[in-house]
């Protein structure tokens with residue numbers, strides 16, 4: 202496929218993203234402690250088909266072969282997360298040496314393959330033992346997270362330069378503590394808002410801790426889900442609902458981190474459910490960071506819904522849009538719009554698209570290949586929007602596709618495939634999909650211009 206319209210600056214990096222609980226498996230192996238997702242998956246009815254991350258893609262054992270695929274594909278970078286309980290089985294205290302050995306080996310293998318590691322410290326799989334002490338509701342967990350982050354930085358930052366604290370903290374707070382559809386499965390608005398603040402605090406403490414211990418030249422940041430929010434109609438009620446969704450899901454993280462304060466309209470809207478916040482805590486949360494990772498998949502069209510006790514709105518799905526298998530509308534401009542908003546409203550040194558991709562029903566054809574043309578079209582269209590942002594002078598430094606491998610899609614188990622590499626779970630065989638081959642050609646084209 203012609204790539205001239207997808208020519209990027211030579212320092213722009215292309216990668217692929219994953220997360221520990223979604224790909225590693227080895228959930229009970231080599232001294233790893235329980236995570237809240239290990240526990241959550243065992244609760245009947247929580248996960249579609251009763252799926253778990255017990256084995257997932259068996260990346261814990263197969264990472265060397267997977268890195269060979271990454272190298273053949275030409276990835277510049279690979280984003281992964283650390284399973285906190287694999288290194289600290291109790292969340293604090295005693296280190297599981299075999300857990301640390303795994304991540305040291307993973308990083309060594311990536312660097313030997315000239316692939317830049319891009320690391321996330323919390324992609325939702327909190328140690329169960331800390332959950333038993335209140336989890337993110339307990340501010341001590343923020344301190345434990347900072348200690349864990351410092352430890353990982355001391356051990357890996359000679360080879361890992363990109364460090365992000367949380368992945369999509371809004372999901373932990375809202376899906377995990379308000380909607381109850383993600384671990385730990387709580388349903389309490391006030392709790393969800395306290396967790397929002399405590400996650401922000403944990404982020405700031407971790408950045409401060411890593412900055413004290415990490416190598417010079419490290420870049421510290423966070424990965425946030427930022428979507429464009431549209432009102433379903435011109436009505437003021439839908440406009441206000443869309444503003445509330447943007448207010449909570451985006452600005453209750455962006456504002457304290459980059460502006461040192463929570464959005465006033467959100468503090469007002471949530472009233473006495475909003476947590477107590479001190480100036481000292483806001484000072485920690487707004488510890489300057491070097492980069493912001495963005496997960497953006499689609500735009501969210503919101504209509505007013507007073508029955509939604511948390512945020513007073515619901516998602517509207519226009520009939521004339523095309524949808525992915527997640528029932529997410531396909532709207533490639535979402536990347537350009539989000540990047541433009543961030544560039545205009547915040548002072549962010551560097552931006553990375555850390556997750557963008559699509560789930561479609563994939564199957565292996567009789568020729569043994571996976572002809573996922575829709576996913577290739579999705580990636581092409583969205584990467585074009587990333588290019589549009591770069592051409593507008595927005596400081597976008599990289600694009601990572603979600604995901605490198607088909608993997609465990611949280612409450613939907615293995616029913617959704619996002620990978621550019623197909624995983625046949627019964628055999629753990631990998632098949633690079635047509636979209637993976639296309640992505641590889643794109644990377645090779647850009648690398649040929651460097």
Ligand SMILES: N=[N+]=NCCCCNC(=O)[C@@H]1[C@H]2[C@H](O)[C@@H](O)[C@H](O)[C@@H](CO)[C@@H]12
Pocket residue numbers: 220223368369426496498516556603609610611
């Ligand atoms: N409507 N609706 N839903 C609310 C919007 C949430 C969008 N989902 C994400 O951003 C998660 C992110 C996560 O990092 C990764 O671990 C997940 O596997 C992917 C795919 O789901 C994405």
